[in-house]
Amino acid sequence: MNARDDIRAALPRWRQELHAHAEEGWTEFWTTARVAAILHDRGLAPRVGAEVINRTARMGLPSAQRLAAARRRARSEGADEALLHRMGDCTGVVVDVGPRETPVALALRFDLDALPLTESHAPEHAPAAGGYASRHAGQCHACGHDAHTALGLGLASLLQTGPELRQRVRLLFQPAEEGVRGAAAMLEQMRGIPRFLAVHIGLGLPTGTLATGAAGLMASTKFDAVFGGRAAHAAKAPQQGRDALKGAATALLGLHELPRYGDGESRIHVGELRGGGARNVVADRAVLRGETRAVTCEMSDDLFARARDVLEGAAAMYGLDCRISVVGQAPAAASDAAFAARLATLARSLRTEQDRPLFAQVQERIDMGASDDAAVFMRAVQAEGGMAAYAILGSSLKAGHHAPNFDLDEACLWPGLLWLEAVCRTLTSDEGDTTV
Template sequence: MTDDIARLAAGMADRLVARRRDLHRYPETAWTEFRTASLVAGALADAGYELRLGGEAVRRESMLGVPPAEELAAHMERAEAQWGDPALIGRMAGGLTGVVGELKCGEGPVVALRFDMDANDMDEARDDAHRPHREGFDSVNPGAMHACGHDGHVAIGLGVAEALAALRDRLNGTVRLIFQPGEEGVRGAGPMVDAGALDGVDYLLGGHIGFQARKTGQLVCGTDKFLATTKFDVTFTGVPAHAGAAPEQGRNALLAAACAALNMHAIPRHGQGGSRITVGVLNAGQARNVIPPNGLLKAESRGETTEINDYVFARAKDVAAGAAHMYGVDHAVAVVGRSASGGSDPELAARVRRIAEGMPFFEPSGIVDSVDLRGSEDFAVMLAEVRRQGGTGTYVMIGSDLASGHHSFHFDFDERSLAPGVELFVRCVFDCMTLPARVRA
């Protein structure tokens, strides 16, 4: 069996690279992944998977940070112009771009794998030192770039789908492949959980190219200390007035926003674990001689545990309310993303290690049991749901030489990691299907 899996993965190496480069050239950001999702859905359907799309895959009421309707419509039109499937795209109207594919192969556990699809909100480098530009597969979509490797994740996921479909007569259980929108900004996992994408899952696998496995041939088998986070915007609404003749008639939203930004960074740290607060954007005012009537603050809280993050976010809301009261302006807080804390299950990570040790691609000295993420990833939301039901999961990092750090406009990874990524996940699925079903309806 292991030889068959290795041959299947190796045989698709060139197609994996081609698919990754196609996805890299046409990146789509959170809730606008219409082209990407339609290609995924079409490939899964062709391979014999049962599909869940639209409201079956994403709960509309749980979506956060969704672009305006006119922007979504424009992205749908662009996706069709870039050879997305119009019929499938139409089923995703409103940004419902999650895709779930299921392969039922008799009695046995339910094994789910999650692959994120979205790109970053940034422009890609346009110089010959950057391989995607030099070789002609850099982004053609302004303000969007695959700067975190999710194009590789989708390519791996579809390779896994193809290999498992070819071997379905040897599977015992159910494979569920989850292609998630909106990981950037931690927006996509919650609405998919709420739509039932993780219902009945016994074993959950996810992962990332690179990140803390920065050399080709390395592998991290489990990831711990996902930081819980809340992404939020605060709008301050004041009253404009002539700054020279009648400043007393105004209500200064700029000062309220500035006061909130400074004092959010003064929130006391938490004694039970790490905590963070960051105000990343502050926009306010209209003209130098007008009392500013508007202010916008974009911020995030983080915590080593969900409870610590909740503490920081609650204090941040208090600070915003206090600043608004001090300057006599109105304010509103909007949550645009959230994720929980969490970490991998050691027993499942140990099984990943055993599998990786049998693959020549991974250097024995480069296989690591676990690392602390010290960042946020909404895979933790899915993992928490699987654990609530009695299942287990792990998050791996597939080593790759990187041209630049993640979220850099020169980001690129070693495409030799794609085929081994497929082989690893397929072998993990077969391994999990030798285990008992843990979740009971």
């Protein structure tokens, strides 16, 4: 086999290995070490964890104990000791491909994290049948970020294998995309780079299709509200209690009662509500986790301000205090149409070995209807006069994103990778035009 065939064969292997070691946001220690080790084997010099992460910009960080436990687990699963040392308590990888003294022409983002979800072990679930289901209870690659990371590894490998690039390409392996918590901590790595591309698999598109320019990435704020009350005997002295559970439940209904906007889509959702500890005790604590989303930042900010009023108002009704914290945030974003068109033209020009089109269908625009903190990078590049795109690589899914039996079609990986390679080679070539 030649080097390209080796990389093609490695793609599903990498993806399955990453799948088996699912780690949720900010705990991707094993994943970071594995990615860095593979890149190192390709002759690259990846920077890891604390070397690339702005610690104070991390959002929705798990407790120090959980980070330490994840680090220990990574070590026990064979993560390289020297890499773990360099990482410190941060995850994530940045690697540049191409001659060191040249400018970075393009950056691409691949996300590393899994979801706090227990994977299906049903026999019809391919990862379970294939022996690569998550070995970490309560953590599961149910969005395809394992495939994204495999694509990033494949891309670095292909670019290293072929003719040397004329300019550099930067690959960002970002932690904690779920909950839009990680991109802001990597923003420094994007400064001064004129082009940015993020890719997500699936999202409703079947294998063989590609959409190069998603629009309508929704602004989103993720928040936790902790209601503090006072415990009391539920029969003998309920009047002495301050019921945190009722406050949180009232807030939940109030949040969903907030009016929608007439000039664009918005969402509000509470996905978790916990409180109380015993049937006959007035609950002194309740935690509500929710999110707002909207197609513009203004609308999203307005919705979150109203959500705050509801939370504080419900707390006041029951004599509670309410601590609200923002644990994730991303702006609204849209791909640059001219850049998306160029990426689509490139995709349409690619042929298989049998001289058929590499993609059965390529579209330039698609409505996203969801959020991704790649939007942080997109907005930053666009604010500096550069161009950004968010692409969706079709993959026929067995079950929807974030479901315990989510499974993707690995057949999407190689064509997607060939397109990414073509994008990198074109945008770093001498004729790489400076307007698009």
